[in-house]
Amino acid sequence: MAGRASTDPRCRDDGLGWVSRALFGDERIALTVGVEPPAGSAVAARYAVVPSVARARFLLPLGAPRVTAAALLAYNGLRPATIRLIRAALGVAARVGAVDRAPFPVLTVALPAGLHPAEVLLADRLAALLGGGARYAACGVRPPDPNHKPTLQLFDGAGRPRGYAKIGWNPATRALVAAEAAALRELSGVAGIDGHPRVPRLLAEADWDGRAVAVVEPLPPQVRRVPAGAAPDPVALLAVARRHRPPAEPRPLAGSPFLSRLTAEARRSAATTPGGSRAVRAVAALTRRHGDVAVEFGHWHGDWVPWNLGRQGGDLVAWDWEHSGPDVPVGFDLAHDAFHRALVLRGEPVAPAVARMAAALARHGARLGLDLRRQRLVVDAYLLELWLRAWRLADAGAGWNRRLHPALLDVVEQSGD
Numbered sequence: 001m002a003g004r005a006s007t008d009p010r011c012r013d014d015g016l017g018w019v020s021r022a023l024f025g026d027e028r029i030a031l032t033v034g035v036e037p038p039a040g041s042a043v044a045a046r047y048a049v050v051p052s053v054a055r056a057r058f059l060l061p062l063g064a065p066r067v068t069a070a071a072l073l074a075y076n077g078l079r080p081a082t083i084r085l086i087r088a089a090l091g092v093a094a095r096v097g098a099v100d101r102a103p104f105p106v107l108t109v110a111l112p113a114g115l116h117p118a119e120v121l122l123a124d125r126l127a128a129l130l131g132g133g134a135r136y137a138a139c140g141v142r143p144p145d146p147n148h149k150p151t152l153q154l155f156d157g158a159g160r161p162r163g164y165a166k167i168g169w170n171p172a173t174r175a176l177v178a179a180e181a182a183a184l185r186e187l188s189g190v191a192g193i194d195g196h197p198r199v200p201r202l203l204a205e206a207d208w209d210g211r212a213v214a215v216v217e218p219l220p221p222q223v224r225r226v227p228a229g230a231a232p233d234p235v236a237l238l239a240v241a242r243r244h245r246p247p248a249e250p251r252p253l254a255g256s257p258f259l260s261r262l263t264a265e266a267r268r269s270a271a272t273t274p275g276g277s278r279a280v281r282a283v284a285a286l287t288r289r290h291g292d293v294a295v296e297f298g299h300w301h302g303d304w305v306p307w308n309l310g311r312q313g314g315d316l317v318a319w320d321w322e323h324s325g326p327d328v329p330v331g332f333d334l335a336h337d338a339f340h341r342a343l344v345l346r347g348e349p350v351a352p353a354v355a356r357m358a359a360a361l362a363r364h365g366a367r368l369g370l371d372l373r374r375q376r377l378v379v380d381a382y383l384l385e386l387w388l389r390a391w392r393l394a395d396a397g398a399g400w401n402r403r404l405h406p407a408l409l410d411v412v413e414q415s416g417d
Contacts, residue, residue: 007032007033007034007035008020008031008032008033009031009033009053009107010024010025010031013144014054014056014143014144015056015141015142015143015144016049016053016056016141017144018143018144018150019059019139019141019150020107022150022167022169022211023122023123023139023150023152023167024109024121025209026120026209028111028112028115028120029109029110029111029120029121030108030109030110030111030112031107031108031109031110032107032108032110033049033053033105033106033107033108034053034105034106035108036108037108037110038110040112040113041110041111041112041113042110042111042112042113043108043109043110044109044110044111044117044121044124045061045108045109045121045123045137046061046062046063046106046107046108046109047059047060047061047062047106047107047109047139048060048062048068048099048100048102048104048105048106048107049104049105049106049107050090050099050104051104052104052105053105056141057140057141057142058071058072058138058139058140058141059107059138059139059140059141060072060094060099060138061136061137061138061155062099062100062106063100064136064157064159065094065095065096065097065099065100066095066157066158066159067136067138067155067157067159068094068099068100068138069091069092069094069095069159070091070155070159070160070161071094071136071138071153071155072087072088072090072091072094073087073088073091074153074161074218074221109121122137122152122165122167122208122211122213123135123136123137123152123154125206125208126152126154126163126165126204126206126213126215127154129203129204129206129215130154130162130163130203130204130215135155135156135157136154136155136156136157137152137153137154137155137165138152138153138155139151139152139153145398145399146170146172146173146393146396146397146398146399147172147173147393147398147399148173149166149167149168149169149173149176149177150167150169151164151165151166151167152164152165152167154215161218161221162218163203163204163215163216163217163218164200164215164216164217164218164219165213165214165215165216166180166213166214166216166322167208167211167212167213168211168212168213169210169211170396170397170398171396171397172392172393172396172397172398173212173398174211174212175396176322176323177212177213177214177322178212178214179321179322179323179324179325180214180216180320180321180322180324181202181205181214183321183322183324184199184200184201184202184214184216184321185202186243187199187243187321188201188202189244190239190243190244193239193244194239194244195235195236195238195239196236196239196240196243196244197236197239197240197309197315197316197317197318198312198315198316198317198318199317199318199319199321200216200217200218200219200317200319201216201217202214202215202216202217203215203216203217216319219310219317219319220312220317222312222313223310223311223312223317224310224311224312225306225307225309225310226306226309226310226311226316227306228306228341228345230306231364232334232337232338232360232364233316234334234364234367234368236316236318237304237330237331237333237334237368238330238367238368240298240299240300240301240304240318240333241296241298241299241300241330241333242298242299243298243299247296247369248296248297248298249296250294250295250296250369251294251295251296251297252291252292252293252294253286253287253290253291253292253293253294253295253329253377253381254287254291254292256297256327257297257327258297258327258328258329258381259283259286259287259291261327262283262286262381262384262385262388263280263283265388265391265392266279266280266282266283266384266388267280269388269391269395272391272395273391273394273395275387275391275405275406275409276391278406278409278413279384279387279388279391279409281413282384282409282412282413283384285412285413286380286381286384289376289380290373290376290377290380290381293373293374293377295329295330295331295370295374295377295378296329296330296369297327297328297329297330298326298327298328298330299324299325299326299328300324300325300328300332300333300336301318301321301323301324301333302321302322302323302324302325302333302336303320303321303322303323303336304318304333304334304336304337305336305337305340305341305344306337306341306345308320323389328381328385329374329377329378329381329382330368330369330370331361331365331368331370331374331375331378331382332378332381332382332385334360334361334364334365334368334378335357335360335361335378335379335382336382336386337360338356338357338359338360338361339353339354339356339357339382339386340353341356342356342357343403349403349407350403350404350407350408350410350411351407351411354379354383354411357379357382358375358379361375361378361379362375365378379415380412380415383408383411383412383415384408384412386404386408387404387405387408387409387412390404390405390408391405
């Protein structure tokens, strides 16, 4: 056991261990770093652990320089400048086989004689689902987090991207992967119509050793991320909300399916966390303040932020639909975008981020049919929606986002004073 612990990365408690367990959890797989696999086993794949075992950031496939280079260069136009430069330099080196010859630790995947790779190796199983063309996989490595999902970039032998696989490995992440797959299925007929952003197609789904896996079409190679300071696109936001349907008739908040869900979730949260009782009171206050306000309800992307949006030519492209859902007040995506630009990109606390969100709704809300009363409803309802999302993730094992809890409830309660 001591020998195995020193060479099998699945025994580690860091990011490399987390990813290794998610991808190679079957005990029949012999997984070693720095040593040869057991005698009699057949090597199925080798990966460079970049830059080191202790600071692993990538698992890059070896033995196919064009694939290794593609794994570093794919989607590079979407990455921050510093990371883009590092990956570009490594990609150029990989094309001439330098990564294969570099002194990176090597992770070896080996199987007992007679065991077919597609029985136990996720990349091979997904290759079969994609028609046999994808055979190589690359994986990013980051510190373990119950809310993060290991992701595989899938390539054919020529280095052409074939798919992007997300792996849900615990209750929280399995639910997110399933939600994105459902959203992409529903969006297959409306994306690109009447201002709706283009959406990657869902290529395959699999239940794999207790994991939920969704394979999404690669993003177009020419796509470039929307600049962080770009103005919101109300036409696209309305297209996402309406999904090629006529505008819905505004309905009062009171009696809406949205408020019923919010009420039920707040009550469930009260059974699992002390903050839940505050959420129950906040939903009741929301009903008192805005119950008679009629608003249009529709779908939302659920994580509409610059880093999930890009442009290919004149077309808007949107990805990461794992928080998408129906029956929310139109304007939630605008609120989410403004709030997270402040919270994440500017590093502001919750209260100033809420003020920026309210300002964005005042500036652009009229194009979404939001007068002042509806804007206030959207602000208050969105904050509760976001807190309940944080609770759902925490309750499913992801842990609390300390930037949002309890600060969101503090702001909600202050707004009702």
